[in-house]
Amino acid sequence: MTTPRNTPAASRRVRANGDGTVYQRKDGRWEAAGYVLAPGNTSKRVSVYGMTRAEALAKLTEKIAASNRGVPVVTAQGSLAAFLTYWLENVAVHQLRETTHTRYTAVVHQYLIPGLGRKKLAKLTAKDVRTWLNELRTVCQCCARGIDAGRNPNAQTNRRPRCCAIGRCCHKRLSPLTLAYIHSVLKSALEHAVREEEILRNVARNVRTGTPRPRRFNPLTAHEARAFLASAQNHRLHALFELALRTGLRKGEVLGLRWEDLDLDDGTASIRRTLQRTGTGGLTTLPTKTISSERRIALPAACVASLHEHRDRQAREKQQAGAEWADNGLIFTRSDGHPIEPSTLTRHFNALLRCSRLRAIRFHDLRHSTATLLLEQGVELVVIKELLGHAHIGVTATVYAHVRLRLQRDAIDLLGRALRNPLEATGEPDDGDDPPLCAAPVR
Known part of the structure; x- marks a missing residue:
């Protein structure tokens, strides 16, 4: 095995200042080390490894090129569970409403940490997130979290263990809306890691979970x-x-x-x-x-x-x-x-x-009833948006799209009656006394 000691002097390459150092380790691998940009506009010495000198040198050259573009090196070495705990206790608690923070905490401790908590934050990939979401979509939550087995048979509710606790799966799976919410919490946490320059990109944004169907509501007629x-x-x-x-x-x-x-x-x-x-x-x-x-x-x-x-x-x-x-x-x-x-x-x-x-x-649903009845009376969408306090008119239009579709159908039917041939409507010949169709008022 060739070592730096017995390498001929003629084969050793001299590198310029700032290009880093490349040498062969005792285990046979090649190590390349150099200084790159770190968070806080500081420099940090990093090392990369390869089976050949060219491979190690290529990795170091890539990091130095990114550093020259102003991209700091990733410094996160801890697990995703540690970062999520830090994010909840030091960041989200000051930015979210208390009720929202409580829901985020439940999602982190019930789903994110058990599923992805052991992954290194810097090494988390979009494939890891997609695989975890697909598994979460198919696993019975009653079996996975022991919800049914944790019931107390002596409680006053008389709810005795059943389903998974007695060996019969109840197939209690998460809804698409819940999966989308869990995914959004992970995206929010990783987005903050990007802002703090802990990671280079938010891998959760590269995973598409699909648009879940909006929750159905039952407004009053x-x-x-x-x-x-x-x-x-x-x-x-x-x-x-x-x-x-x-x-x-x-x-x-x-x-x-x-x-x-x-x-x-x-x-x-x-x-x-x-x-x-x-x-x-x-x-x-x-x-x-x-x-x-x-x-x-x-x-x-x-x-x-x-x-x-x-x-x-x-x-x-x-x-x-x-x-x-x-x-x-x-x-x-x-x-x-x-x-x-x-x-x-x-x-x-x-x-x-x-x-x-x-x-x-x-x-x-009383709130939905208000909006639905107003739409059916022909009230403008922007007026309903201001009344309900929606942030954007697109929220109002999306939530009540089915109502607008019904109103469109009524409008089309009304136009069809206005454009109907008078001969078809009455079955009598036209004597020419009626005004032309274009002069008829259309409501």
């Missing part, structure tokens, strides 16, 4: 909406349900409204906050979902009247509660003035649906 409002007439929270249906406010937005946000004389409401239960702060008020969600909306006359009645009722409840009243300025509260739990509002809503004999829907 005009007849069902009238029945819902009629049954809520005698409910203590009648003003809340009417406001949610007529304006499309989110559950947290309507629960977070304060009297100072209303101008009943002008008939307007300012949406500035949302009420949510968080893991650390409990039931607390947070900023709106997005900047566009902070908006000012017009109140229908029916909502103004019901809010006047609700304010009088709240004044009577405050007088009856006396010193036990919790004065927080909220419009919709419990009978003692404390905020209403979002889950409690959901129970009231479901009970109201049962009393009115309407089909079961989510509270958020």
Whole structure:
């Protein structure tokens, strides 16, 4: 085996300053070392290896060429699990809402770390991500995470272990929407690694998971909406349900409204906050979902009247509660003035649906009902976008594409009736007294 010691002097090549060093190791491999650009506009000595001198020299030349272009060398040596933990605790916690951070944390600990956590951050490839997503798509989550086996047979719920715990797979697989969400969390984390120059590129962006079908919702029809409002007439929270249906406010937005946000004389409401239960702060008020969600909306006359009645009722409840009243300025509260739990509002809503004999829907479907009914009445899409507080009009157009398609079909049918031959419509000969088709008004 040829070593640097017995290599003839004539065969040794002299390299210029800055080109690095190439030599043969004792194990027979060739090592090339040189200084390249590192994060923070500093330099760092790196080493590459090859089975031949030319192979090691080519690798070093590639790194030096990238350094000359201003691309820093990758410095991440830790695992993906370590970086995800750092990202959650030091970056995402300051950039995300607490509820969003809680969901991100659950995704990282339930899916990302068990599946990809052992991979080196710098060596993670698009193939690794794609293989992991394909496996995640086909694996039963009940079997993989032991959900069914972890049930306590002595609990009060009487939910005994079944399916995977007794050897019969229930095929509980993740939905396409959940897979897309998991993929988006990984992309967000790796994007921050690129910004901190830990890695050169975001390999998760090179993986295409496909566009999942939007979640189906069940908005109320005009007849069902009238029945819902009629049954809520005698409910203590009648003003809340009417406001949610007529304006499309989110559950947290309507629960977070304060009297100072209303101008009943002008008939307007300012949406500035949302009420949510968080893991650390409990039931607390947070900023709106997005900047566009902070908006000012017009109140229908029916909502103004019901809010006047609700304010009088709240004044009577405050007088009856006396010193036990919790004065927080909220419009919709419990009978003692404390905020209403979002889950409690959901129970009231479901009970109201049962009393009115309407089909079961989510509270958020009231928001979809508002937009659907407005679209069917011919309201412009940009007006609905401002009312609902969507960030972009494309969100409104995508969510309610099926409604717009139905309206297009109605418009085409209307045009077809306008362009229909009068002879085909009446079956009588044309006597020439009717005005020409082009002069007929088209609605």
